[in-house]
Amino acid sequence: MINIKDLNFKELENWVKSVGLPKFRAKQLSKWIYNKKVSSYDKMTDISKDLRKFLKENTKLNNLELLSYEKSNIDGSIKFLWKLEDGNTIETVFIPERNHNTLCISTQVGCAVGCKFCFTTKDGLIRNLTTAEIVDQYIQSQRFVGLDNRISNIVFMGMGEPLANYDNVKKAVQIFTDERMAGLSNRKITISSSGILAQIKRMYSDKEFPQVRLAISLNASDQKTREFLMPISETNRLENLMALLNSLPVKTGYRIMLEYVLIKGVNDSPKDAHRLAKLIGGNKKRYKVNLIPFNPYPSSPFERPEKERVEKFQKILWQYNIGAFIRWSKGQDISAACGQLRKKELERANLIKLL
Ligand code: SF4
Numbered sequence: 001m002i003n004i005k006d007l008n009f010k011e012l013e014n015w016v017k018s019v020g021l022p023k024f025r026a027k028q029l030s031k032w033i034y035n036k037k038v039s040s041y042d043k044m045t046d047i048s049k050d051l052r053k054f055l056k057e058n059t060k061l062n063n064l065e066l067l068s069y070e071k072s073n074i075d076g077s078i079k080f081l082w083k084l085e086d087g088n089t090i091e092t093v094f095i096p097e098r099n100h101n102t103l104c105i106s107t108q109v110g111c112a113v114g115c116k117f118c119f120t121t122k123d124g125l126i127r128n129l130t131t132a133e134i135v136d137q138y139i140q141s142q143r144f145v146g147l148d149n150r151i152s153n154i155v156f157m158g159m160g161e162p163l164a165n166y167d168n169v170k171k172a173v174q175i176f177t178d179e180r181m182a183g184l185s186n187r188k189i190t191i192s193s194s195g196i197l198a199q200i201k202r203m204y205s206d207k208e209f210p211q212v213r214l215a216i217s218l219n220a221s222d223q224k225t226r227e228f229l230m231p232i233s234e235t236n237r238l239e240n241l242m243a244l245l246n247s248l249p250v251k252t253g254y255r256i257m258l259e260y261v262l263i264k265g266v267n268d269s270p271k272d273a274h275r276l277a278k279l280i281g282g283n284k285k286r287y288k289v290n291l292i293p294f295n296p297y298p299s300s301p302f303e304r305p306e307k308e309r310v311e312k313f314q315k316i317l318w319q320y321n322i323g324a325f326i327r328w329s330k331g332q333d334i335s336a337a338c339g340q341l342r343k344k345e346l347e348r349a350n351l352i353k354l355l
Helices: 009-018 024-035 049-058 131-145 162-177 197-205 223-229 238-247 270-280 307-319 340-354
Strands: 065-071 078-083 089-096 101-104 108-110 125-128 151-156 189-193 213-217 256-262 287-293 324-326
Touching: 009 024, 065 131, 078 131, 089 131, 101 131, 125 162, 131 151, 131 162, 151 162, 162 189, 162 197, 189 197, 189 256, 197 238, 223 238, 256 307, 270 287, 270 307, 287 307, 307 324
Parallel strands: 101 151, 151 189, 189 213, 213 256, 256 287, 287 324
Antiparallel strands: 065 078, 078 089, 089 101, 108 125
16 A cells, blocks of 8 residues: 655656546645645545545555654753654654744664764664655644644754665655645755765765755764764765765755764864864855754763853854854753653653563
């Protein structure tokens, strides 16, 4: 049985034709699913009962079941925990900002990359998410917060390395940016990667991959520290990564974001800041730096630096005229680290099994 949300528009049209329906049904279905975000075929009131019955019997529409959620009393961010059909769980975070709403979505169950500061990676990679599972995070979250609280920005920064699930992420981006489907602005979608060189090259040379923003989880200004924090850097070396990023065709409005998790005593010294500025060198207009003070989780081996140290790091980058922003994590009063709510639920389920 096909899942409707696994299909980009061209595939949806082909499927509609293959079952003997007129072409306009593709647009009609898209409108109900991506615009009105309905949860069942029964709500598609301009579709006949017979056709709805056929769709119910031959396609799947929903994927995710909301297991639980936590809402921050401080900033209103909401962390959702979804159950997949095979029993696995994933997280999505809704982040309300002053003039827009952002959704941080997951692309894998777990992650194989193994960044030392990341909670998600603890159990390794379980599996890739399907396109429908990626897309449904957006639809169901939007439904939950209400259509008036429009989600305009999507960041692929949740669980998983998006470019390790290339085909499904590509199709999800096609669905998000297609005007006949979700119709979100390309510039408001960001794919965050740990820096897999081959996959970044592939994405930039793939004509069918809609242009979106790229964020790179950099986290260090020298090879040794990066390799310590991100073992993937052994084979995707920092100098090669920077050379590749410097060579990418970057349009106005699509500056590359360098994500830098600041960890006390590891990569947060003024020396690190100067080195980062030198690494960027004359390519200041190509990058924006996001400084993210580390968000400790239970049993985490690292600590968050003091506010003054974070601000000093930022000021040093400013001295070099580098656009640097501090992103204090949202939802400090909920399970803020990525994967933490999922872990809590797993522990609860195991406890119930033991009782
Ligand atoms: S930070 Fe991202 S890439 Fe690294 S282990 Fe965590 S989920 Fe994977």
